Amino acid sequence: MSVADMSFERYPESGVVRVRELMRRCAATHDPAERAALLERMADELDRAADEAHREPALVLRGQAGMVRFFADLQRRDRARHAIEPTTATDRRGPRR
Numbered sequence: 454m455s456v457a458d459m460s461f462e463r464y465p466e467s468g469v470v471r472v473r474e475l476m477r478r479c480a481a482t483h484d485p486a487e488r489a490a491l492l493e494r495m496a497d498e499l500d501r502a503a504d505e506a507h508r509e510p511a512l513v514l515r516g517q518a519g520m521v522r523f524f525a526d527l528q529r530r531d532r533a534r535h536a537i538e539p540t541t542a543t544d545r546r547g548p549r550r
Contacts (some may be wrong), residue, residue: 471498485532492525 468486475495482488503514 472502485528485535489525489528489532492521492528496521496525 472495475491475498479488479491479495482491488536497519498516503511503518506514
């Protein structure tokens with residue numbers, strides 16, 4: 454069973470609503486720090502759902518939680534990189550294209 458084969462119906466019911474709401478909020482925000490925090494919460498919800506699930510769906514949920522944590526780390530790295538870089542898009546060579 455792959456992630457693509459896992460339907461929301463196989464998630465524990467209480468976790469589906471929380472994960473969907475977190476996904477909606479992630480898509481709506483433009484703040485990388487908030488998105489990283491929401492992704493971490495989503496990964497925690499997926500881990501919690503995996504604890505309540507049978508073996509095979511639990512493996513899929515834990516894999517999804519790992520992917521979500523990876524994307525949360527990317528958000529934090531991007532935010533840190535932008536904090537270090539100058540705020541203008543120009544340097545001595547002129548504007549970036």
